[in-house]
Every structure is written in C-alpha cells, then in structure tokens.
Amino acid sequence: MNTLTSLAASIDGQRFWDDMLEQAKIGALTPRGLRRLALDDNDNKARCWLVDQGRALGCEAFYDAMGNIFLRREGQDPDLPPLLIGSHLDSQPSAGSYDGTLGVLAGLAVLRALQANGIAHRRPIEVVSWTNEEGARFAPGASGSSWFAGQREAASILAAEDDDGVSFADALARCLERLDAHQVNYRPDPFTPFAFLELHIEQGPVLESLGVPACAVQGIQGVNWYSVTVQGQANHAGTTPEHARRDAFTGAHALITALREAVAEHGESVRFTIGKFALEPNATNTIPQRATFSIDLRHPSAAVLAALDETFQRLGAKQWSGCTVELKASSRVPPVEFDSQLVEMLNASVKAYAPDAPQLVSGAFHDAIHLAHRCPTAMLFMPCRDGISHHPDEHIERDDAEIAVRALADTAGTLLGR
C-alpha cells in the first residue's frame, strides 16, 4: 500500500517525462526550443493545458488577480494552509523547454502520484504556475510571485508595457477572460501557504561538473547592479601626448583594475561581471570622451555585498587617469536564505539518491526569492547541460530529472503529513 512515506517511489517517471514533452509543443520553435512569452497566446494555452491536467486528476483549478494558476488537491483537513509546489510556464524569446516548466510539472507529478495511488493526506496541496517569471516581455520579471508575496504593488506591474506598447494590464485582461471562458475558478487574493518548494534547472555548470542529479539550494545570492560613467575629454589620437590626455577608456581600465582587486579579496563566492561596455564617440583615431559600463555583483552574504558596495562607492569617488566617475547602484536585491529546516529536509531527500550532493546557493533569481518573504521556502536544483539556459540548446537528462522529482516528492510527502 502506497503512503506519503513512499510518495517518492510512487512517482510515474514515464508519465512525468511525457508531460514534459507534451508542454514543450505549446510554443515550440523549429527545429527546437520554445517561445512562450508571458501572457501571449501560447502562455495562455499552457495555462489551460495545465488546468486540464489537474482537472483530470480531480483537482480544482484557480486563477488569481495576477493570472497565477493553482491546482488544488484537497486535504483531509481543508482548513490547513496548503503545501505549495511550482514554478513558471513562461519562457524567454528563444528558450529551452525546461526552465520553469520543470518545477510546475514536478508538482503535477506529485499530484498524479497521490491520485493514482489513492494516497490520503491531512494537508491540502496546490501546484502553482506563476505569471511572467522571465520578464522577457514585461520587465521586471517574477510579476506573479512578487505580487503574491506582497513584495510588489499590482499597479506598478500592470503599468509595464511590451515592445509593441501593449500593457501588462491589457495582456492580463485577455488572459483572465480566457481562463474565465475555460471555467477556471477565480480566487483573487494571495494567501499564506504552509511552505513553498520549487525545483529548477541550475542554469550553471556546477552539478553537471560534479556528476550529481540534484541538490538542495540554501538561498539566492544578493545582486547589486551598477551603472558607471567615466568622463574624460575627446581628442585627436595622434596629436595628444599622454600627459595631456583625459582618456575615458584609460580611466575606465584603471578603475576596473581597482574594482577587480577589491573583489578578489572576498574569495571565490563573489560573481563580478562587466556585461555592457560602450565608448563615445567610438572612433579608432579619437580619444574616448566617455566610457559607460555595467557591473553585475553577486554574493550570498549581505555583509560582503555591503562591504564591496562601500569600496565601489569609494573608488567611484576618485579620479582615474584624469577622468571623473559616476558610479550609481541601479538595483540592489539582497540575498535570501531559505528556511533551514526545509533545506535540510530536501538535502536529506536528495542524499537518498545522490550521497555526494552538495548544497548550492542560487546565482539566478527565481520565484522562490519572493515566496521566501511569505512562507518557509526552499528549492531543489538539477543539472542542465553545459549550464546553458535561455537558449534552444538548454537540455536536461531524463534520469536526473526523475531523481530530482522523486526527491521533491519525498519532502512533499513529509510536509503533507504535518
């Protein structure tokens, strides 16, 4: 007889993988890949497909004011806050079919196992798909989860516009109409889940390099974004001697050398990336008058980020090669530590399959970063090939995925019994 304690073993790996292949058809690109931008026709179609899967399992389907979709399997005690499992179904413009979807369909696999084996559980369980995690069509992302967790106001989310000038509000209205027509129940407001679990691809190379199928995630790095302007003076590259130059490229180069040295003092966990760089006037024989660049700085520790922020501001207040600098933090997202008990439970569930599994800190954002402010939250990662995501080459191994889903189910089973 199957029970909550054997929920992991009850997962139907073949059916889970069939679900993965099925959803990948909605918005499929040729020859491969996925394009399912938030609130576009395919994204709405994926919502309805998910609702249909849940209904076939006897679950009730809900949507809220932000278009988040919930599949609820009732517990023996319907008044208990539900365990929430999920992620997102939307994608980047030219993406793979695992980022996000994996976490939603892992939740669906748990519902299937409960239903197929007639497993009773005190606590209700809901599987969620959050609206617009990617932020590719409407920036910033994580709209549904940040609103649900009380981290962002609806008004600012609704005002966002896509490149064609369509507002989030209008796109959402069409989505909600469609869900209405699909006879999904409207449950407008957020609630407080018992816990939130999210399985996601790592989007980095660590698990693959270790040959590990899954791991528990301890938290999400904090991220500071900076935009830096180095202001010099344009001049003729041939006629201006070194001592008479205020070369914005030279100034930027010297500043970046100093920033790198400061970063190197904080060890291996720092991530420092200059992803954008531009010169003006950008001509071969003209000394640049202005250099602008971005900094993406990440670390799991708020204290380290604060220390580096202070150093960056101090270095930005100096002159470099005669150039003035403006260094502005354009965004600061503090690190999140997941619930330590949940992390330990997931870690134990993973280790049953992969004794060597490490625990990672996520370098990327996920819906869980917001949910962590609403309820005990933790994540599982599984490897993706070459760490690639946001690209049609995104790929996962079925065997790894099955183990990751079983580990998720194992912890879910424990929580559903509480």
Added chain:
Amino acid sequence: MNTLTSLAASIDGQRFWDDMLEQAKIGALTPRGLRRLALDDNDNKARCWLVDQGRALGCEAFYDAMGNIFLRREGQDPDLPPLLIGSHLDSQPSAGSYDGTLGVLAGLAVLRALQANGIAHRRPIEVVSWTNEEGARFAPGASGSSWFAGQREAASILAAEDDDGVSFADALARCLERLDAHQVNYRPDPFTPFAFLELHIEQGPVLESLGVPACAVQGIQGVNWYSVTVQGQANHAGTTPEHARRDAFTGAHALITALREAVAEHGESVRFTIGKFALEPNATNTIPQRATFSIDLRHPSAAVLAALDETFQRLGAKQWSGCTVELKASSRVPPVEFDSQLVEMLNASVKAYAPDAPQLVSGAFHDAIHLAHRCPTAMLFMPCRDGISHHPDEHIERDDAEIAVRALADTAGTLLGR
C-alpha cells in the same frame, strides 16, 4: 626696396586675415563653423574663389586630373621646378575654418607679397589646394596629394563612393566641368616640384601649452591600426563561477593591461589609443562572449613601431582568461621624416620670431606625408586653441597666424632665390 630677403616683412597681415574670413563664408555653418565636403558645391565654389584671387594677382590658374588647383606666379627662369606651397580647402562635416585653408591662404599671402612689392624671383612659385584631404565624404583622404605624389592609383580613388552612393569619379567630373566653365587651364599630369611647404594648425595642445606661435615639423608619426577580437563564451552572470568562465571582457582587460605595459617601455613618444570597444551580447547579466576593440598606435620611429608590432602579435597569439584572441593590423602607415635642410630652414625662420620654438613630429596625417615621397618637403605648425580641430570650436589667434605666415614666407623667399 623689397626683395626676397625681406619677403617675410612684406606679408600683409590684415589682407591675409581678411582672406581667412572671406573663405570661411563659403560653406559657413550657423552659428559658426564650416561644412565644405570634398567636391561638393561649396568646395567647388572655394576652388573658383581661390582661382579668382590668383588671377587678380596676375597668376595663371591650373587644375589637374584630380581637381587639384594650382596658382602659378612665373619665375625669371620658367624652366626651373616651382616651389610649391599649400594645403587643402575641404573640411570635415562640422569643422572650423582653419584646418587646411590656413596653409592655402598662407601661400596666397606669399603671392600677394611678391606681387604687391614687385619682387622678382628666378624660380616659379605655385600655390596648391589638394583635393579631398579630409576623407570625410570619400574615404580614404589625401586623394589629390597621394595621386600627385604617385602614392595611389587614380582608379582606386575614383571608385570611392559617398554615403549617398555618389562616386568620387562623378563628383570630380562635375568639379572639372565647373573649372572648365570658369576657364581654368587644364594641366592634367603631376610634376616634380622643387620643394613643398605646408603650414597647418597643430591639432594638438603642445604649442599652445608652450605659448609658442609656430614651429617647424620634423616629420609625421607612423600609424598602425589594429582590430582585436577576444572570443570567450556567453554564460549567466549569476550562476557561472569564476573558474568556469571564459569572460571576453576579462580576457580583453588582461590583454590590454599587457599591451599597455609593452607600450610604456617605449617612452613618451608612443601614442596608444583604444577608441572603439564593443561587447556581445552586451547585457548586464550575461558574461560577454566576444569583445572587439581598436588600437591606434603611433610613433615617429619605424623601428619602435616594428618592435611594438612584434610584441602585439606575440601577445595576441596567447590566450587571456581562457579566451582566444585575433589581433589583426588593419592599416600600417610608416613614419615620414621631412627633408632635414628644409626643416632647419623653417626652424631658423620661426626662431627669428619665437626663439623658444620647439620642433615637433606631427601626430596627424597631412598632404605633406605624400609629397615627401615626391620632393623635399617640410611643414610648419601653429597652435590652435585647446588642440581642438574637426569641430566648429576650432580657433586660432590672428597674431600667431601672422607670425607663422611670415616664417613660411621667409623660407619661401630663400628657396625662390635658389
């Protein structure tokens, strides 16, 4: 009685300055500045204006197959090769009115002084305006002078097209028709002058900083242009640990540090400029997969340029932060040393007015770089405010200019007597 030996003193400073103001009206911009692109209506109008000035002095006017204009004042011995003085009348799109024009009208001032004072001279003198020095409409520049000096074939010059698809050949044909209609004599072929002298604004800050009104120019720096591509791998800025990165920006930064160190070993005369820089995909949270940048490297010594070229190629053959590099020389223009006797004569002429005058090496190209391959050649520089050129803010002091013209006339007087 005025003679060649007092030619410098015979210069009419007021008339010279009036000429400068007059030509500045042809293609004037509002509120200031000049736009006289090579072979456009204003450039052709300036040719005719110059012809008219020469004719009023009894000079014969010629044009050659490249539209270069010559004003000839006959010598007592018409068979002697003429002394050639000049520069160019075309400008950058948004320019001042001194770059080029100064050198043509300085020659005109010498013709005026000879004529007004009835000074006889054995050797003929010609004042020249070279076609398309700037290269702003048709690249590359110095078309007229490079062709005249046998440095470039007519066919390659004529094939150039402007941004509107108009060929140099078509624009030149219209120019020549106009000169024909203006009854200018056609003298198609180049000849070998006795010597070529060119007065030009420095386009750099040195003379102004020294408070010196003019100086002799010893030569023109050689210039190597390189285009460099650093190839890494795009990845997520948050999820990719330092050791797993092939960050094209980091690679470029390390390579540039090494290039700078190599350059620094060669002292103050090296000019090293990175004027263009770009990253792909150029997104804040993506590790750059490719960095491309330009190098403009200048030095008066061919040996130093060759040594640095070898070092650059060696550094470019290495990997930097796991990235591969492609470093290609897109252009190599060797340095030119001007005729030492002419330089010394000009230096002596300048020092009569400015005992502290240095001798400079030009960092910018001029028509003289080509003429030096055809006949003994040298240049004079005069200061321009803040070193600015190719901009409406380009400015010179009238008093400095008068001294520079007198120094030119002094040397010209000596050469005309030979």
